[in-house]
Amino acid sequence: MTPVHQERRRRLMAAMVEDGSDAILVYGNAWQCDYLRYVTDFPPLEGEVLALFFVDGQTRLFVETAADATRAKVEVPYADVVHCEDLTGDVCVELGRLGNRSVRSAPASLMPYGISGADLPIDVEDGTPLIDKLLLIKSPIEIEAVRRAAEIADRGYKIFMEACQVGRAEYELVAEIETFFREAGCPENFMIVGSGGVEVRGMHPPGERRIQAGDLVTTELTPAVDGYYAQVCRTLVVGEPSKAQLSAFDVYIEAVEAGNAILKAGVTASEVAKAENDVFRKYDLGIYCTSEYTRVRGHGVGLFVDNPPHILEDVQTVLPAGSTVIVHPNTYHPDVGYMVLGEAAVVTEDGYETFCTLPRELLSVAA
C-alpha cells in the first residue's frame, strides 16, 4: 500500500468512526474515480467498479471488466476482488448480507440505478458529503503529488509550444504531448484545445484543423501523478501577438490575479469568482462571465480533473487550507476569440502556493 493511500485510509476510517458508519459503498469508472480511488486506490481503466469499504479497513472490490479485475488483484492486493457478470446485482446481494449495519454510499449522482433504485433490505444513506470533505482538504503527501503533477504539466506545456507550428493539425499537437507524458511515466492526462481566431468560442478534443499564422491556440493540460491531477491553462499566439490580442489578454491576467489575490483559507468560491468577474465587468465584458460563454471560473483539482468546488458566484463553499484549486477566467473575448489562463494552486492559511513556473502572459511561438 502506498504511503498516500495509507494516509487516506487513516483519515477515512477516522471520519467513518465519527460519522457512526460501519461501511461505505463507493462507485468509480474510467472517467471519474475520485471517490473510488480515495477509498481503495484503484483506478479502473475501462469499465465500472464498486467498492465496499468497512470501518475496520476491509475492502471488497466489485469489478465489471475482466481486465480491470486482473489488474486490481495485483495493484490492490489488500482488497478482495470480485469480477462480476452482474455488477449491480452482485453488489445488492452483498448489501443484503450486511444486516442492520450502518451503510453509506457515494457519490449519489453516479450510483447506478440498479443499486440506488433497488428494494434493499437495509437503508443505505448518502455518504457523499463524508467523502467530499476528505477529497477537499489535501494532506501534505497529497499536495506533494499535486506538486509533481504541476511540474510535469509545465514541462508538457513547453513541449506543446514546440509542437505548435503552422500546418500541424490539432491532434498532432496532442500526440506530441501524450508521447512526452508516456515517456516520462505519466499514464494520464486530460486536455482539450482550441485554435483559430475570433470564431473560436471554446475548447474541445483535438480535431483535424491545421494551425495557421496568427492563430490563438488555447489548451488546458491536466496530467496526473499517483492519481492526482494538476492543471495549467495557457494561450499562445502563432506569430507576433497583435495589439488587440495583447490588450484582450490583459483582462485575463488582471482577472486571474484578482481571483488569486483573495485566495486564502476561509474565502468562498463565490468570492473568488466575483473577484475575477468584477474585472471583466469593469471593462464591460460582464456578459462573457455568463454560462453562455463560460462554464466555470475555476474548480478544484485532485483525484479528479474537475473536483468541487466550482468557482462560480453562486457557490458558497468555503475553501479551507489544503484545498487545491485552479482559478481560470477562461472565456470568449469579442475582439479576439477564446482565451484561457490559470494554474493549480494549494490554498494556505494566508494565501496560496502555486507550483507553476510558466509566466502569466500571452505566449507566442514563431509563425
Add this chain to the structure above:
Amino acid sequence: MRRGLLAWDEAEVSATALDARVERCQAAMVTARFDALLVYNNFPRPAAVSWLTHFVPYWSQGVLLVPKSGAPEYFVSLSPRVAGWIDETSHMGAVISTPRLGVDLAKRLEGEKRIGVVELNRLPGGVAKPLIDGLNGATLEDATAMYRSVRHPADDAEIAITRKAASLAQSCLDNALSSNNYTHTGPLTAAIEGPARLAGAEEVLVEFAADLADNTALRRIDGNLPLGDRYALRLSLAYKGHWVRIGLTQDNHTIDVASWLIANLDAALAGEGTEKIAVAQVQFEACIGSPPLSVMEALPDGATGVVNFTLLIDGNTHLTTVPVLSSDGAIIRLT
C-alpha cells in the same frame, strides 16, 4: 481520459449507414412495443451512442433519445458552446444542452407509455431519479436485450474501420518493437502511442506484464518499470469509436507463436495446442452494449472483436491477443 482525434469522415461511415442502424433499432422498438429508447453515454460507456450516431464523448454525460421514427435527439450535460462541435463530429437530430438530464428527458417523454432503457440498471442515480420522478405514468423497462439483438452483424463501415484500427495498431507495434531495444515501459509506451496518435488514433492504452517471471497480469504502468527478460504487452487502440486490441509476448524461446497462431487459429480457439504450446485460456471480447469491449462466451455472428489467448510454452505464460471478425461461424483474423 485522453481522447485524441475525434472527427467524422463520411467516407468512412456515411449518414446513410448511421440512419440504417437507427432504423434497425426502431424496427426492434416496434416489436418490443417501446414508445422511445434511451441510451446513456459517458467516457467509459461511449459505444452504443457512438454506434448509432458516431458521437464519442470526451467529458460529462448524455442520453440519446431514439424516438419511434425520425432522428435521435441527444440530451447532454455539455455547454451549448459545444453543440457545434457535436454537429461536426456526429450525425443526429436535435442536441439539447442541459445540466438537468433527467428532468428535461422526463418533460420530453410526456405522453409516452413504455420507455426502453439500454442497461437500465447502470443508469447513474443523478439521471435516473429525476427522470423517474418526472415521468407521468410512463414505465422504464430494460432494453438491453433488444439493443443486443440489433447490434450485430457489423455493417461494412464498421468492419472497414475496425480493420483500419487493427492495421494501425499492428504497424505501430511492429515499428516500435523493431526500432529499438527497450529496457523500460515508459519509452516503449511512448514509441507505440506517439505514432498511433499521429496517425489519428482516438485512444491508446498500453498495458504491460513487465516481468512475466514475476506476474502475468497486464497493467497500465504509473511510472516507469524495467522490462524483464520475458514481458507481455497489450495495445488497446480506438479509431473513430472502434476498439481493437493486439497483444504479444517478448521472450527468448525459439517458437514463432505469431506464425503458429496464423496457421492454427481454429485449433487454438478450440483449446488445442501442440506438444510445445498449451492453450490455457481463450477469452472473447466484442462490443455488445455501451462498453467498447465486453468479455463473452463466444462472439456474436458477424461481430468484430478480439481473442485473448493465454498460452503455456515450456511451462511459461505467453499472452497473445488478436483482433478478429466472426463470419458465418468462422473466426477470421483482422491483421
